[in-house]
Amino acid sequence: MQNTAQNFAYTSLIYFHVYQGGYGRTCHSRRGRPDKRRDGNKPKPVVGDRGKAILESIDDDSLVIQSFRRYGAELDAKHDKHERIVKHSRDITIESKRIIFLLHTLDRESKEATVLKDAEARISKLTTTHFKAIAQELDGEDPYQYSKAYTSGMQEFIEAVTFYHYLKSNVLESWINIQKDFVYNVGESTNEQDGAEIKAFDENKQEKECTPEESAIETSSQKSHITTLLIPTDYFLGVGDLTGELMRKCINNLGSGNIEGCYQTSAFVREIYKGFLSIGNVAKEMSRKVYTLRQSLSKMENACYTIHVRGSEIPKHMLADVLSSSHDDMMDEDEGFY
Structure with missing residues (x-):
């Protein structure tokens, strides 16, 4: 016990010598303020003769030193795992954006089957590669500690998946069904x-x-299985991003003369907006997502209004040009919700 206490005292002295410049004193200027270099860096720590002697006399086998080395190894392993998950998230984000761009090319029925099949294959590949790798990284760990590492990729993936299911069957894929795709079977025993x-x-x-x-x-x-956690908040934020893609799809439908599709998409986004109003501000980014959602819905409703009032005056192939050139001034507050 005496040796342990002595080593702990030595460690405390090293802290004061190395990080405080010797007994808690730092370099000061004439005005009494800490001296700052011209390059903006902090002054280098000063280790005196006594501090050097203490560093040389440290016992590497002491419990304190071993504990700090173990803590350092645990932190390094955690940071390395975090960086690996971030890399997977970046790859997921890039591929999800490509899938969304592919789905926007679905403007003719002749290409519908080919585009949807290609998008489904790419979504399945993401699920079985990058998301499975994240599940392996999270095996035995608290997934909420690493949720911020892949939240951006997860939101982008939710946007792509929900957009795909809407174009395929005109439904919003539920959180439960998407979470089921993130469950992977593993061997029951290693040997x-x-x-x-x-x-x-x-x-x-x-x-x-x-x-x-x-x-x-x-x-x-x-x-017998590992899971990549899909936090409900990430699902909500991904659905919020989906409405922007649906707004673009609505305007593209006008360009191709599909007026009925514009009405259908507008009604679908209106139901999503009602759902977001019932959820409330459950996340930091939720208010911004709801504001963007409301802007997209307003653009679609104005487009439907213009079609209903002036549809007979404007040729179908000019509807998109007329709507894009018109100024959007109908963004009044909804007194029923605010």
Whole structure:
């Protein structure tokens, strides 16, 4: 105990010498303020003779030093895992944007089957590669600690998936169905020895009380799948981004003369807007998403209004040009909700 306390005292002295410049003092200018270099960097720490002697006399086998090294290794492993997940998220974002661009080319019925089939294959590839890799990284970890690392890629993927299902069947894919696609099966045991131990434990678990080691074996045997967590907030934010793509699709339908599709898309986005109003501000970005959603809905409603009032005056092939040239001034507040 005496050696441990002495080593801890040495570590504290090292902190003051290295990080405080010696007994808590730093370099000061004439006015009493900390001295700053012209390049904006902080002054380098000053290690005196006593500090150097303490550094040389540190026992590497002390419990304090070993604890700090273990903490450092854990933090390095966590940061490395975070960076690997961020890289997967970037790849997911890029591929999801490409899928959305592909779905916007679906303007003719002759291309519908080919485009949807290609989009489905690319969505399935994302699910079985990058998202599975994220699930493997999150195996045994708290997924909420790493949720910010892949939230941008998840939102972009939700936008692509929901856009695909809308074009395919005119429905909004639910959070539950998407979460099911992020569940992956894994082997029940790593080798034959583990399987034999698990089998022997199952035969004898009724005869004697379980030990912690046996409980761990049973838990690992029962775990037959890994999951990439889809947080409901990411689903809501991804659906909010979907409305922008639906607004573009609505205007494109006017350019191709599909007036009925414009009315249908506008009604679909209106139902999404009602749902967002019932949810409330459950996330930091929710208010911005709702504001953008309302702008997109207003553009679609103005387009439908123009078609209904002046549709007989404007040729179908000129509807998109007329609507794009008109100024959008109908953004009054809805007193029923604000």
